[in-house]
Amino acid sequence: MKLSWKQFAIALCLFLAGYLTFNNNLFAQTPEKTKVSIAVGGKNLFYYLPLTIAEQLGYFKDEGLDVQISDFAGGAKALQALIGGSADVVSGAFEHTISMQAKNQRITAFVLQGRAPQIVMGVSNKTMPNYKTIADLKGKKIGVTAPGSSTSMMSNFVLAKGGLKPTDVSYIGVGASAGALSALRSGSIDVIVNLDPLITMMQQDNEIRIISDTRTLKDTNAVFGGPMPAATLYASADFIKKYPNTTQALTNAMVRALKWLQKAGPEDIVKVVPESYQLGDRALYIDAFMKVREALSPDGLIPDEGAKVALHTLEAFDPELAGKNIDLSQTYTNEFVKKADAKYK
Template sequence: MRPTITRRNFTLMAAAAVAAPTLRAQGKLEKSKLAIAVGGKSAFYYLPLTISEQLGYFKSEGLDVEISDFAGGAKALQALMGNSADVVAGAYEHTINMQARNQAIQEFVLMGRAPQIALGVSTKTLPHYKGLADLRGKKIGVSAPGSSTNMVANLVLSRAGIKASDVSYVGVGTGAGALTAIRSGQIDAMCNTDPVMTMLEQKGDVRIISDTRTLKGTQEVFGGPMPAACFYAHTDFIKNNPNTCQALANAIVHGLKWLQTAGPSDIIKTVPESYLLGDRALYLASFNKVREAIGLDGMMPEDGPKTALKALASFEPSVKPDRIDLAKTYTNEFARRAKEKFKA
């Protein structure tokens, strides 16, 4: 006996037929369970990652992600190189640094269009600070040695003729430990992300001397657009897992789209309570300061890679611009598709 096709059944069958090509277009995930390494997840630098995780955007793409939080980006990179992470949420410039060491890693979705890093001097140990020369021989707190906070400090100091070896870098993380380090006088200056830097600035603990938390400040420090937080992975991993990387890019761009219209109360409700560092008002003041630095659509800006290469080469002898193939350090292929999907 032939089954009866009711109007409801016909509608469901027709809907399935229309949806099928879309599902096929994305393809089956090559790897659904993923290990992601990040250095300082509570920082605004990685807010899009937290938003996409908290709102279930990874799950809705069929991904089961385990996010391991390290003290700084250099440690997260180590996890990737040691094969304990599949993907890193980290600073784009690591892709250039690693290519200089003959390691092929590539960015595939951008979360930040400015580094959101500020350098401030302690009002306690350097009350009479006059210029960068005063930092020679001093202790400077960074999230972790070798991380993007360290890179920005190196860049700013190099412009005053101060080498990395002329100061002592101290890893202080991006949370409560960083606040304690400056307030207790353990360090003389701090190069770090928000909300930490805004909290220290508003309480009078530091005097900001260099700032990349805004697009204007970034232009002044770097001379162009400076790509920041992103997802990067081994180039082979991206080549072998295109559908998985597309799903990751989709989740992040979905989060970026949400952030474009999110209000302060939406942010407070979504991030873990511990991220507020005990002060909601200051956390929101920090968010308002860095908001424009958050990416809009996951795409790498055309001049961004050149700006990053120029900055790195100015203080990192191992990075020779003529030996770096920037086209291999990033791809907009996945972000472009995600942008179209979410109309970001």
Template sequence: MNAFPSLSRRRFAAGAALGTAALALPRLYAQPKLEKNKVSIAVGGKAGFYYLPLTIAEQLGYFKAEGLDVEISDFAGGSRALQAVVGGSADVCAGAFEHTVNLQSKNQIFRAFVLMGRAPQIAFGVSSKTMTGFKSLADLKGKKIGVSAPGSSTNMMANLLLSRSGLSASDVSFIGVGTSAGALTAMRSGQIDAICNIDPVMTMLEQKGDVKIISDTRTLKGTLDVFGGMMPAACLYASQEFVEKNPNTCQAMANAIVHGLKWLQTAGPADIIKTVPESYLLGDRGLYLAAFNKVRESISLDGIMPAEGPLTALKALESFDSKIKADKIDLSKTYTNEFAKRAKDRFKA
């Protein structure tokens, strides 16, 4: 007779243990299985501050922490990286948000899923050597303008500025100079008369007296002056098909980037120098850090696309590109905040 209470106690203990295990199950499955562990990311000009959050996530192991084996291929400019993704040789592009608008105008739906930059970080400068009598952008007619690569965001901003001065792309010659040492050489040797590029290149040219800056979006104020609103910049984007088929993988990438953005909020100069590859400094640590301080506020805080950002980008593109028709673009298909919001909550960014 005493066996029954004992058996009941055993059953109760076993049931309680099962209940505890059941409660623990959600924790065990908190990180869903990735559809793709190996992901290839194409980027144009990885050494620039424009893509610093990507570099931080890579260097500090945040992609690996999410279970990702990421291969990053660096191209001369964002347009080349875009070609790699559209052509299928890369899964995801780290590039300018406005490319998603351009692609939709060609009936290709690509969606940004985590934002790295809330300002373009692009500056336009004219040569102190070949443009000594410069008075206005109209003086650039017939001149050579260096951009990271033809069709990239630096080219787009140059087109925007030229159009406001009554010039078109056909009035100048655009030359791809990259975003690092090659850009410095092209300007200092007189190969180009003006340059539209990102930091640290522009700060290095500016502080050495090689260029006169005439338009600047490396700060939030400068971005407002040029675009009339907040202009989203670097982001991770992929085809709609990739995002739909690989939501857990996209979430993992968004987590890694937002983790990097959170780290950047409190990182000091010494932390940056220790983390980025030595080659990114272009031989001058002091100027590299000066450039970082200049663009710091333009880095996204939490990876989320601001509500007004996509419309700012669309208006900018439409102002100089006749192929972009605002009434034909569905901006809701160019981005999603779904993944960044989850990452923000997780990392308290």
């Protein structure tokens, strides 16, 4: 069958239109910024396990990104890196997006890593063997990852429920690894607020008595009265607006890691996670992972109700939120996660 010049011209135009559309779609998905710096506070924690999985399995590279991750002593330090300009994105607690809006700085979370905080508060059996109620903590030294971090936030909320103010105790930053263990064992702190795998190690050695636990959805609801978003990836609203394809690429990698974690067994986890994170005890690491597994987000979506619970929690003890009209719709977006979930079913 021979085509007329007119039919040939129409076919050629249709081909070129399809070709250009295809290549424009490819171009549209190309990250505008390929080198991205991410700050995190306590990368070895299960709280940030999806970030580690995305990094170790090469998911960021698959999305065309060269990601550099800087580890800090706590989430507050990671946030400072973002505000100071030395980090593009933070792998950190959702509530920072709320507290920063109260300071007129718009930060937006765009993918959820954890649907429960996994933070545990325990009293030292060495310095407080006779602990009975929250009131007993007045005047005591509480070790948190870093002052102003999510561990401080949880501690402040537990204290408030027990009738104490943040100023009734002394906060000491102890990090999320060896420094925290040393502080507890030396008696430098009376209370520890930290996460797994550290907490499970302290439990096994009978060094602490747990007084508040958010490693499961049930316990999280009991403490906060509802779902409490935990680790996210967040960035300034300006970054997300300027680099939407980069933000999408980051989200794709994280959602892919979350999907992998839903299917992975404990042995799969220990093969991927750096050995230094396992505290020299693989069995303990697996035991700790099983305690927090359900706290990991299955899809990366930030629940509307969770944002409300986070705001209510902060309002219970943070005077900087008094009289502030917080617009929760500006603290997070699920726009990128919905696209990632469609891509990685």
